[in-house]
Every structure is written in C-alpha cells, then in structure tokens.
Amino acid sequence: MSTSTFGPGTFQPGTLPRAALRAEDVAAAPPLPDVLPPVKPRHGFLGFLRRNPTIAIGGGLMILILAMAVLAPLLWTVDPTALAPARRTREPSAMYWFGTDMLGRDVYSRVLYGARVSLIVGFAVAFFSSVIGLTIGLTSGFVRWADAIIMRIMDGLMSIPSILLAIALMALTRGSVGNVILAITIAEVPRVSRLVRGVVLSLREQPYVDAAVASGTSTPRIIVRHILPNTLAPLTVQATYICASAMIAESILSFIGAGTPPIIPSWGNIMAEGRALWQVKPYIVFFPAIFLSLTVLAVNLLGDGLRDWLDPRMAKKV
Numbered sequence: 001m002s003t004s005t006f007g008p009g010t011f012q013p014g015t016l017p018r019a020a021l022r023a024e025d026v027a028a029a030p031p032l033p034d035v036l037p038p039v040k041p042r043h044g045f046l047g048f049l050r051r052n053p054t055i056a057i058g059g060g061l062m063i064l065i066l067a068m069a070v071l072a073p074l075l076w077t078v079d080p081t082a083l084a085p086a087r088r089t090r091e092p093s094a095m096y097w098f099g100t101d102m103l104g105r106d107v108y109s110r111v112l113y114g115a116r117v118s119l120i121v122g123f124a125v126a127f128f129s130s131v132i133g134l135t136i137g138l139t140s141g142f143v144r145w146a147d148a149i150i151m152r153i154m155d156g157l158m159s160i161p162s163i164l165l166a167i168a169l170m171a172l173t174r175g176s177v178g179n180v181i182l183a184i185t186i187a188e189v190p191r192v193s194r195l196v197r198g199v200v201l202s203l204r205e206q207p208y209v210d211a212a213v214a215s216g217t218s219t220p221r222i223i224v225r226h227i228l229p230n231t232l233a234p235l236t237v238q239a240t241y242i243c244a245s246a247m248i249a250e251s252i253l254s255f256i257g258a259g260t261p262p263i264i265p266s267w268g269n270i271m272a273e274g275r276a277l278w279q280v281k282p283y284i285v286f287f288p289a290i291f292l293s294l295t296v297l298a299v300n301l302l303g304d305g306l307r308d309w310l311d312p313r314m315a316k317k318v
Contacts, residue, residue, distance in 0.1 A: 052309050058301030065295050069115035077109035080265040089281055098287045101273060110265040111288050117177060117266040118247045118295065124181045125246035126239040129188040134235060136189065137196025138223055142204055151197070154190040162187035163249055170258045180259050184246045195238055199231045233310040240303030244296045251292055267292045 049056040068075065084104030092099045098107035140150040157165065162184075169183035203209060204227070212222050253259030254268025255275075262269055267288040274284025 052305050054301050055305030055309065058298045058303075058305055061294060061298030062302060065115060065291075065298060066119065068112055069119055072109075072112040072116070075112060077112055078106050080105060080110040080113040081263065082106075089277065092283055099281070099283045101270075101284050102277060102281075107270070107284060107287055110270055111267070111291055114265045114267045114270055114288060115291065115295070117260060117264060118250060118292065120177065121181055121184070121250040122243040122247040122295075122299070125184045125188060126243040128181070128185045129192050129242055130235055130239045132185070133189045133192025134196050134228075134231065136193040138200060138227060138231070140193065141197040141200025142219065142223055142227060147197075150193075154193050157187070158190045158194070162245075163252055166249055166253060167256075167258050170253060175259060175261045177260055177264065180250055180253060183253075184249050187249075188242050188246065192235070192238060192242070195234060196231050199234055200227055203227050203230055237303050237307045237310065240299050240306065244299040244303070247292065247296055247299075 082105060084100070086104065087096075087100050088102050088104040090096050090100040090104075096106060096108065098111060101107055101110075136150060136154070140147045140154075160168075165187045166180075166183040169186060170179060173179040173183075209222060209226055212226055217225075250259055250266065251268035251271070254266050255272045257272065259268055260266050262273070270288040271285045274281065278285055
C-alpha cells in the first residue's frame, strides 16, 4: 500500500492553496445603515435641566419668588403699613400697580412683603416637621417595642384634620409667626413620621441590615449608616409638599383671623381685609391669591420633579 506525500506545490482535492485566498476573494456583508440617530449624552447643569423640565420650571419660579421677597425694598415698594386714607381703594394704575386697599396702603408693596411671611412659614414648617418626623419615624420603625405606643399617638393626631388642629392650637396662644409655625408643624409631624416608619419597616428586613445585626453592630449605628441614608429621598419629596401645604394653612389661618396679626402683611391677611370689598374691588384679593397660587404651584412642580429624579423606577432611560 503506497502513501502519497504533498509537497509545497501540491494541494489536497477540494482545497485551495493559502496564496489563493486573497482579501478581494472573501465576500463581506455590506455595512448596515443607522436606523436611529446617534444619542448625544447631555452632561452638566443644562443637560440636567433638559432631562428634568419639571425641576427647571418649578425651581425657576421659586427663584423668582425668593428674589422678589428678598429684594422687596429695591423693587419700587413703599412702607407696606403706611396709611393714606386720602388714597384708599384706588384702582390699579401707573402710580399704584396693584391699587390700594381701604386704608390707602399700597397693595403691591404689601403683596411683595407678604411673600416673606409665607415663605418663612413654609420653609420653617417643612424643616422642623421633617426633622421631628424623621426622628419619630426612625425610632418607631426600628425599635419594635416603641412602635405601638408612638404610632397610636400619631394616629390620634392624624384623626383630627390638620387645619382644625392648627386652629385649636392657635386658640391657646397669641397670634404670631412663631406660633403659626409651631401649630402647623405639630399638625404635619404625624404624616412625616408615618412615611418614614413605612420606609424603615421595608428597609429593616433587607439582608444587609440582617448582616449588620448578626455582626453585632449597635442599633444607633445601624440606623445612622444603613437606614437613614435611604429615607432622605422620600423625605425630601415629602418636605416640598409640606412646604406648599403650610403656606396654604398659614393663609387660611390669617384669613379667618387666627394666624399672624393684622399689622403683619401676609397674603392671608391681605385677602381677609379685601373680602368685604370683593364685589366692587376684587383686585385687593386677586393679586395675593395669584401670588399664593404661583408659589404653591412652583413648590409642587419642584416636588414632582424631585420625585421623578430620585425614584429609580421613574428615571428616564436614554
């Protein structure tokens, strides 16, 4: 039986020599056209605003209102408490942009200075109720034996409408901005504490919390390192809604005479003083009501935008 050998110049049947395999003999698939245009990543502050238009609109309105309140003395205003009976109930004009009230006070100046009261009350109530509610919610959600006692107290407070509870608390004290903040804060704390408690109850069952407990980590350290950071996102969103609610509550209390003293210009006081002349001089109520609505709208838009941005389930995917 003979065997055949293949030299350098020979090749097996059905095969081609390597020299014959050239690049032009290999068939390649044509490149596919781009169906979608390339996505340009948006970076920086402007990109963030484009991706979150609700935050941009709400934040822009809030900045304008804050600037208006802080710079009120520089925006062609006069003393908001100065009386001028000879110029009372003047219609809006080039001299009196928003008109004057029944005592001759400039409504434009009173509206701009009144923004300070509403913003102070809204921000202060949001801050204090968030801090107190966070402390109560963390304690109630993680310390099991304290949960039943604390939550029954919070349920009792929540059974009373917040505005009625604030009115009852204001009836026990004298009218002032500080007492208004205190009354509305007490009414808002139960809602914050229940929100934080619900978040803590879901977090304490997570494996990393069980691992921390098994390793002997103390309860305060677990709360600060593992529980607290995960409650800040929903708490921040809730704080914006509390801020808007507090502004409305302050206006209601002032409107019915249970809030800030009449000598302090606030949007609620301005509307309360103009309600007697609503049918003949509606501008006295109209202008503070418009500014209150815009401020609440700005805070709510900011809260909605923060919720969409901070919640991973609602994040927009590029």
